[in-house]
Amino acid sequence: MQKFSILVCAFLLLAPLGLQAQKSLSLEDAVMQQWRKFRPEHLRVAQWREDGKGFTQSGPRYQEVFYYEGKKAPKSLFSTKDLQAAFGEQVPYIANFGYLSKTEIFLSFGQAYYRYDYKSKTGKKWVAYPQEAANLAFHEETGRLAYTIDNNIYLATEQEEKTAVTRFNNPAIVSGQAIARSEFGISKGLFWSPNGQYLAFYQKDESEVSDYPLVDISSTPAKLRNIKYPMAGQASEKARVGVFDPASGQTVYLKIEGDEADQYLTNLGWGPKSEKIYLAQINRDQNAMRLNVYEAKTGKFIKTLFEEKHERYVEPEKAVWFLPNNPKEFLWASERDGFTHLYRYEAETGKLLNAVSKGNWEVEEILGLDSSGKSVICMGTDPSGLNLYAYKLSLNGKKQMQLTKEEGQHHCQLSPNGKWLLDEYSNISTPNVAQLISTKNGKLKREFIKAENPLKDYKVGTTELLTLKAADGTDLQARLIKPSDFDPKKKYPVIVYVYGGPHAQMVTNSWLGGASLWMQQQAEKGYLVFTLDNRGSANRGFDFESIIHRQLGEVEMQDQLVGVNYLKQQAFVDADRMAVHGWSFGGFMTTSLMLRQPGVFRVGVAGGPVTDWKFYEVMYGERYMDRPEQNPEGYAKNRLHNYVDQLQGDLLLIHGSVDDVVVLQHNHSLIQAFVEAEKQVDYFVYPGHPHNVRGKDRVHLMRKVLQYIEDKLN
Incomplete structure (x- = not known):
């Protein structure tokens, strides 16, 4: 037995x-x-205010937004009625919003983005877009919105609702959407530079990919709808990356290094100065990866920073993460030692400085730096894989601290000043707890929710x-x-x-x-x-x-x-x-x-x-x-x-x-x-x-x- x-x-x-x-x-x-x-009681659309002193969340039925700071009672900031009065339009609920300043927010509903100052209770429609728009990518600092209609990309601003970025009539050319069938961590196809002056985008040519027939029975007679479906061993899509300059209206394409036509272009990331694009390039056999750097303005290939290989496969899933306080260094997530860990690199040379994390656990997500700027806060598993915790890792790789103490699955948001974690967790005996803890030592500051069964x-x-x-x-x-x-x-x-x-x-x-x-x-x-x-x-x-x-x-x-x-x-x-x-x-x-x-x-x-x-x-x-x-x-x-x-x-x-x-x-x-x-x-x-x-x-x-x-x- x-x-x-x-x-x-x-x-x-x-x-x-x-x-x-x-x-x-x-x-x-x-x-x-x-x-x-x-669903157990939980935080609703919680997010930190930019100064890091407090956070907001929506009230019941998402009709009102409340502000929480320290141990003070929550304060109402604005409601759907306030927004309706300011915009002159019906606002059904407040599902999400972002900050433009301490008192001004932006949000989207209907077919437009709006801006609203909750102190003066004034606002206006900001950027409108067509009903058929998809894959929205909004840059709040410039008020530029990129989106797709069918297989082309368009741009909306406060002045103009629809300006074409790409104009391909060939239905096999698809721009601005996720490529590689959303493998390698790819979830989108539009990427604004940090300053909003450039728009990078994925493009795929599916001309050689076989059509696959799907039958739509919603009409009489039924219609044939062909999709592009590359089966194993057959012809695949050809990918490239475009960079659009809204000021000139011109697009350049990265001059992709290497001669393999159907290599994978993944994990697209911008450098902090909006001058360079970092791209992980994987061969069709998926056993070798190069992290390459390109000049955004010209598309010129600059250099390969490093390579990774494995006899089974290599599968990067996250873009470069530049240190907010040091644009000369970035973190890279890799499975090279058997578990997904973070590695610190010199951005200019590609020199490996050190491993930031180690052990038989997996880094899942980078949240940001702590208030000292010397440690990164991330989410990661434990050896069993059952639990998800917040960790504090010194950038030099010498110290690791588990910040969230309770066993279970934690989901955290780091305050902009790096001092606090808004932590929400559950485990098999706990429906849900929402609390505020310190990034210094994980000490509890305040408990907001302890949900009943x-x-x-x-x-x-x-x-x-x-x-x-x-x-x-x-x-x-x-x-x-x-x-x-x-x-x-x-x-x-x-x-x-x-x-x-x-x-x-x-x-x-x-x-x-x-x-x-x-x-x-x-x-x-x-x-x-x-x-x-x-x-x-x-x-x-x-x-x-x-x-x-x-x-x-x-x-x-x-x-x-x-x-x-x-x-x-x-x-x-x-x-x-x-x-x-x-x-x-x-x-x-x-x-x-x-x-x-x-x-x-x-x-x-x-x-x-x-x-x-x-x-x-x-x-x-x-x-x-x-x-x-x-x-x-x-x-x-x-x-x-x-x-x-x-x-x-x-x-x-x-x-x-x-x-x-x-x-x-x-x-x-x-x-x-x-x-x-x-x-x-x-x-x-x-x-x-x-x-x-x-x-x-x-x-x-x-x-x-x-x-x-x-x-x-x-």
């Missing part, structure tokens, strides 16, 4: 005994109200965090949810929820353990709901995540079976009634487990599953599997069509009809293989939905998933 090292942290989420009868949680409420009605009037069970052992001794974090009336003498059916892929973590030391509320709702129907983060998932270091390289599904299944074996050893588990469900990579895992580990699960429900990695996109697929011609054995081994004859039990496959991430070919080709093998399988499609089913239809989806499991297990 396999031995397990198990650390169990169980917390009862029930209200105290003796209170009135509790209500049952409906599936509709569990799906639709987790982040509304059942929003589920106190409902029947919900226990959530346990488990630590199991992989075959190589690696710790694996897992979560088990039991009914509120759990009886260890009974035997319970199990739903295993799985994701298992890179860049994702399902189990955290946060409220509900990171679980979706439908899992609690199903536990009350008499299920155990189990989830395990296998090797390959996020926040445990490069080796933990990259072990899946060239063999997606192999190690992940081994680790999921560790969880299954643990469950089977529990006297209260009905091992003959186990189901597995997941979406996307989790759909791949669900289908893999049903076909390649037949008999373990009686039921599987796979949503949007990858079934053959040669159908998946270049950027993600080739990072983890290399190209099909480079790794034919790996692609063949994880092609699920090869295992359809091994299906035991019931399998339901689900897909959105216009999925542009995991295209429908994955499911349809697998179903074709089932038909050819004379194997029965169930299938359901959500018309008009892309990769995920959202809105009210998500209730239908979860009812479909859970009803299928119930019908087939019983």
